[in-house]
Amino acid sequence: MFNVIVDSEILGVRERAKMGNFDSMVALGTYIQKGISTRKNPCLALSIFDYVIARKNEISLSSTYWNALNQKMRIHWERGEDEIIEKLALEMVRHMAQFDPKEWDYQKMIGYIQWLENKQHNETNALV
Numbered sequence: 808m809f810n811v812i813v814d815s816e817i818l819g820v821r822e823r824a825k826m827g828n829f830d831s832m833v834a835l836g837t838y839i840q841k842g843i844s845t846r847k848n849p850c851l852a853l854s855i856f857d858y859v860i861a862r863k864n865e866i867s868l869s870s871t872y873w874n875a876l877n878q879k880m881r882i883h884w885e886r887g888e889d890e891i892i893e894k895l896a897l898e899m900v901r902h903m904a905q906f907d908p909k910e911w912d913y914q915k916m917i918g919y920i921q922w923l924e925n926k927q928h929n930e931t932n933a934l935v
Contacts, residue, residue, distance in 0.1 A: 808854055809835065814844040824855075829871045832859050837878050849882050856882075863902075873899055873912055880919075889926065896923055 809825045809832070817838055823831035832855055838845050840852035856879040863872045876899045883891045896919035903911050 808851070808858065811835075811839060811845055811848075811851065813838070817844045829859055829862070829866045829875075830868070833871055833874045833878065836875070840878060840882060849885070853879065853882050869902070869906060869910065870912060873903065873915060876902075877915055893923065893926060896920075 809821060811821065813821050813835075817835070820831050820834050820838070824835045836852045836855035836859070837843075839848050839855065841847065856875045859866070859875040860872070860879065866872050876895050880892050880895045880899075883895070899919055900916055900923075903916050
């Protein structure tokens with residue numbers, strides 16, 4: 808999964824990801840997702856984010872987990888998969904709320920709460 812061809816400027820990121828560094832895994836996945844310094848491959852990026860997310864209890868920094876969730880949501884947003892985004896957004900907010908508010912990523916939290924509110928508002932209006 809981490810044996811991808813990358814430009815020399817991110818070789819260190821790839822090597823650290825291979826050695827199990829979760830921050831580097833998320834960074835490499837983001838590069839792959841966006842096609843920065845490597846070939847764009849959203850499916851491979853999604854596999855990397857899923858790998859990291861499945862190991863949330865092993866991750867030392869909660870922000871790494873949140874970044875993996877955020878990047879996974881971006882892929883699903885590009886695909887128009889709102890139900891998956893909703894589950895991931897709820898997971899992000901619930902997970903973040905377990906920590907001291909000083910640790911929260913307010914930009915992500917507010918963004919996904921607003922997204923959830925808008926989705927609920929649109930669904931309510933569709934029923935009327």
